[in-house]
Amino acid sequence: MTPFTNPRIRTIENVQWLHRLFVRGGLALSCDVNARGDGTYVATLFPLWAVDAHVADVFMSSADATRWHAQITQQLQEAGWLLVEGRAVTSAA
Numbered sequence: 284m285t286p287f288t289n290p291r292i293r294t295i296e297n298v299q300w301l302h303r304l305f306v307r308g309g310l311a312l313s314c315d316v317n318a319r320g321d322g323t324y325v326a327t328l329f330p331l332w333a334v335d336a337h338v339a340d341v342f343m344s345s346a347d348a349t350r351w352h353a354q355i356t357q358q359l360q361e362a363g364w365l366l367v368e369g370r371a372v373t374s375a376a
Contacts, residue, residue, distance in 0.1 A: 301349070303356060305364040312364065314355050316348045324348035328355060 301316040313329040326348045327339040342348040360366060 301352060303352070303369040304367050305359050306367050307362075307364045312359065314352060314359070316345075316352050318345065326351045326355075 303314045305312040311331040324342040329337045
């Protein structure tokens with residue numbers, strides 16, 4: 284007899300994630316910083332129209348990753364990208 288498992292039940296895990304979404308015309312960019320369990324921080328810029336063209340960098344401190352995120356935000360806004368959402372995410376399903 285096998286135990287019943289429901290594939291629709293998701294577990295919630297605590298994560299630390301800083302996310303910003305930018306738009307310009309019909310295009311959207313996602314700019315993220317993720318805290319990893321190994322003590323590293325991954326900063327990623329995803330063009331949502333071409334997710335394979337993302338740029339990612341690994342940082343050893345949250346300050347360096349956050350600084351990168353702030354610099355990218357400033358550069359995007361100066362280039363005409365509109366920040367439509369920006370928040371910290373504390374849990375994900």
